[in-house]
Each structure stands twice: as C-alpha cells, then as structure tokens.
Amino acid sequence: MRIYIDLWIKELDSDTANILWKLGFKAVAVEKLNTDKIKPNDIVVVKKKVIEARSRQELRERLRGVSREHSIISIKPYSIEAARMAAHDSRVDTIIIDKDTLKYMDKNQFSLMKQFSKPLEVSFKTLIEPNSRVKAMIYRRINYYLLYTKLPLIVSSEATKWNEVLVPVSTISFLTTLFNIDSRDALLSISNYPREILVRKGVSI
Amino acid sequence: MSIYDIIVTILIVITLIYGFILYYLKKNFRKQIIEIKRLINKLHGRRASELRKIRKRYIIFVILSGRNFTKKEIEDTVRETFTKYFGEQTLVKADPQLIYFEPSIQRGVIRTSHIYKDYVIASLGLIRKINDTPCLFIPLKTTGTIKRARKILYRLRRELQK
Known part of the structure; x- marks a missing residue:
C-alpha cells in the first residue's frame, strides 16, 4: 500500500484521524489538535505552523523562537519582501499559494525558490475555489511553476472536518486532468515530496 | 546530331x-x-476524421456518511458536480451513469467512457455534501467489465465502512 501524507490539516479530531488512516495516510501535519485520543501507532502527527507575514520584519519576529525540529513551518507572504525573505530563510519549509498570496508569486519569486529549494504548497480548497477568476490566476502560476522551475508541488487538504480530507485517487486524477501531468508525478505531490520534508525534520515514517 | x-x-x-x-x-x-x-x-467507407471507439469503464466507489442515500440523489450529485467542474460538453462525452447501487453497504458502480475515466474519478473526490449531509466518495477500483465490477464490489476494502 502506498504511503500518503497530508501536510496541512487545520483541525484534527478522532473522526478525521480515523478517515485519514482508512484512506492510507500515514502521517499528517496538524495546525490545531482537537483530541488526545489518537493512538500513537495509528498515524504520525506532526505540528504545523502557518505564519502570515506582511513585512520582512514581521516574518523575522514570528520566526524567532520557532523550533526547527519536529514542526513544519509554512509561510503565507502578504508582501513581496516577505515572500522574498521566506524563499531564502532556511527555517521555512514551504510557501503557501492562495487567493491572497498569489499576487506575490512571480517569476523572480519562483527563481528564488528554485535557488533555495523551497517547494510551493497549495491546498485542495484553493484549487477548487468558487471564484473562477482567482482559480485561473492560481492555475497560471502553478503551471508556470511546474513547467519552468521543475520544483515539487505539494498538495494538502487544509481540512477542518472529516469530509474535507483528500481522497488520494481522486486528487491524483484531479491534478492529472487539471495540469496535464503524468499520474506518477501527481502521486508524488501527496506522497514523496511531503515525506522528504518530514524526513528532513527528523520524523521517521 | x-x-x-x-x-x-x-x-x-x-x-x-x-x-x-x-x-x-x-x-x-x-x-x-x-x-x-x-x-x-x-x-x-470510413470518415476521414479520427473517430475512436468508445470503450466502457466501470468505477466502483463507496460513500462514507452518517445517513444512507438513494440512487437518484447520488446520480444527480455526480452529474451536477461533473458539470460544475468540467462543463456540459465533457459531461455528454463522459456520460457517467450510476448503473448499480447497493444501499445496504453504500457502494455502487459508475459506467463511463474510457477517455473520461480520470474526469469522473476527479469529480467523485470533489463531492463533499449531498443535500447538506456531509459525505465522502472514495473510488475503490476501475474495471473494464461489469461482471468483474460486480464480483469485486462486495469484497473490496470492507474495513472502510467499519
């Protein structure tokens, strides 16, 4: 059985953990843990910190004191300077693209991310955004990212309820049809690429 | 000369x-x-343009939810979601039909064209609610014959519904 990893669960309760385990997820990065009942053998739970920064100074302050080990740090940059800093800071694991941050994801940002090997993270909620104009803008940026930088794209769920989790087979098909990529490459977005980040953080799966 | x-x-x-x-x-x-x-x-006696033969694919799926759904509810939701994300024309070409549904185990079989199989699987993953009831569609397996689809419908990954 394949190992799937969800790198962004917003709120995890026992129902969600149960569904994730059934779907084949072996590890998840959680922003807010709502239960203590998850058995340690069931699923590997890693802490995730999403930092929203409007300036370089703010990002620096928020990154100060954050533990590098056993927690995933993702940045939502709300300005160009924050985006550029996030790309070259070694404490940052992923940079999130959504409807608010897509403005700062340009060619220069992607080349900087390529230089410092920072992957782009997109949540499934963003990909199925109701506003088609925003969706098209996100699509264009991810398409450019995949085509020219050849860096890994990480797809996460940003789930708050059990029915918002990623269904692996459907997610692979969705990425295949949307970005016209091979299903093997699409599979890596929810398996190997997130796993590499976790392994780098010292988590054994 | x-x-x-x-x-x-x-x-x-x-x-x-x-x-x-x-x-x-x-x-x-x-x-x-x-x-x-x-x-x-x-x-x-053939046409010059490429007309490919439409082969069928049978997608076996399971629904995880708090309540049981009827066949009509599911078929309407699948077609609605498919149209929303991929459009009316693709829906006509793919033609996803719920040909078999077992209410007791909430499992079913969807028939579609082989070219648009990925589109149907993707649209199943996009369904989060049926009539405001939270649910999750999980595609289990794709087969080429209905006989095989029915055979494996009951014995594939039973632990999902426990």
Missing part, C-alpha cells in the same frame, strides 16, 4: 523530371500521406 547526343539529352531530361518529382514529393510529403489516407478511408 549523333545518336550519342540524343541519348544524353534524353537522360538529362529524365533526371530533371525525376528530380522535380522528388522535390515535389518531399515538399508535400505530409499532404501526400493525408491524401493517401483519405483515399484508403474512402475505399473502406
């Missing part, structure tokens, strides 16, 4: 004609091939 001169002139003319034919064929090689294909198709 000797016989030798006449032969040489004829040879030169033949070489020139041959060269011209070769040049013409090389220049219009693609057009020539298309023309030959068109003639062959005409001979066999």
Whole structure:
C-alpha cells in the first residue's frame, strides 16, 4: 500500500484521524489538535505552523523562537519582501499559494525558490475555489511553476472536518486532468515530496 | 546530331523530371500521406476524421456518511458536480451513469467512457455534501467489465465502512 501524507490539516479530531488512516495516510501535519485520543501507532502527527507575514520584519519576529525540529513551518507572504525573505530563510519549509498570496508569486519569486529549494504548497480548497477568476490566476502560476522551475508541488487538504480530507485517487486524477501531468508525478505531490520534508525534520515514517 | 547526343539529352531530361518529382514529393510529403489516407478511408467507407471507439469503464466507489442515500440523489450529485467542474460538453462525452447501487453497504458502480475515466474519478473526490449531509466518495477500483465490477464490489476494502 502506498504511503500518503497530508501536510496541512487545520483541525484534527478522532473522526478525521480515523478517515485519514482508512484512506492510507500515514502521517499528517496538524495546525490545531482537537483530541488526545489518537493512538500513537495509528498515524504520525506532526505540528504545523502557518505564519502570515506582511513585512520582512514581521516574518523575522514570528520566526524567532520557532523550533526547527519536529514542526513544519509554512509561510503565507502578504508582501513581496516577505515572500522574498521566506524563499531564502532556511527555517521555512514551504510557501503557501492562495487567493491572497498569489499576487506575490512571480517569476523572480519562483527563481528564488528554485535557488533555495523551497517547494510551493497549495491546498485542495484553493484549487477548487468558487471564484473562477482567482482559480485561473492560481492555475497560471502553478503551471508556470511546474513547467519552468521543475520544483515539487505539494498538495494538502487544509481540512477542518472529516469530509474535507483528500481522497488520494481522486486528487491524483484531479491534478492529472487539471495540469496535464503524468499520474506518477501527481502521486508524488501527496506522497514523496511531503515525506522528504518530514524526513528532513527528523520524523521517521 | 549523333545518336550519342540524343541519348544524353534524353537522360538529362529524365533526371530533371525525376528530380522535380522528388522535390515535389518531399515538399508535400505530409499532404501526400493525408491524401493517401483519405483515399484508403474512402475505399473502406470510413470518415476521414479520427473517430475512436468508445470503450466502457466501470468505477466502483463507496460513500462514507452518517445517513444512507438513494440512487437518484447520488446520480444527480455526480452529474451536477461533473458539470460544475468540467462543463456540459465533457459531461455528454463522459456520460457517467450510476448503473448499480447497493444501499445496504453504500457502494455502487459508475459506467463511463474510457477517455473520461480520470474526469469522473476527479469529480467523485470533489463531492463533499449531498443535500447538506456531509459525505465522502472514495473510488475503490476501475474495471473494464461489469461482471468483474460486480464480483469485486462486495469484497473490496470492507474495513472502510467499519
């Protein structure tokens, strides 16, 4: 059985953990843990910190004191300077693209991310955004990212309820049809690429 | 004018004609091939444009939810979601039909075209609610025959519903 990893669960309760385990997820990065009942053998739970920064100074302050080990740090940059800093800071694991941050994801940002090997993270909620104009803008940026930088794209769920989790087979098909990529490459977005980040953080799966 | 001169002139003319034919064929090689294909198709009574045979695929899925759904509710939701994300024209081409549904175990089989199999699987993953009831569609397996689909419908990953 394949190992799937969800790198962004917003709120995890026992129902969600149960569904994730059934779907084949072996590890998840959680922003807010709502239960203590998850058995340690069931699923590997890693802490995730999403930092929203409007300036370089703010990002620096928020990154100060954050533990590098056993927690995933993702940045939502709300300005160009924050985006550029996030790309070259070694404490940052992923940079999130959504409807608010897509403005700062340009060619220069992607080349900087390529230089410092920072992957782009997109949540499934963003990909199925109701506003088609925003969706098209996100699509264009991810398409450019995949085509020219050849860096890994990480797809996460940003789930708050059990029915918002990623269904692996459907997610692979969705990425295949949307970005016209091979299903093997699409599979890596929810398996190997997130796993590499976790392994780098010292988590054994 | 000797016989030798006449032969040489004829040879030169033949070489020139041959060269011209070769040049013409090389220049219009693609057009020539298309023309030959068109003639062959005409001979066999087929249309020139590529019409592919539609092969069927059967997608076995399971629904995880707090309540049981009817066949009509599921079919409507699948078609609605498919239209929302991929459009009316793709829906016509894919034609996803819920051909079999077992309410007791909330499992079913969707028939679609082999070209649009991925589209149907993707749209199943996008369904989060049916009539405001939270649910999750999980595609289990895709087969090429209904016989095999029915056979594996009951025994595939039973732990999902526990």
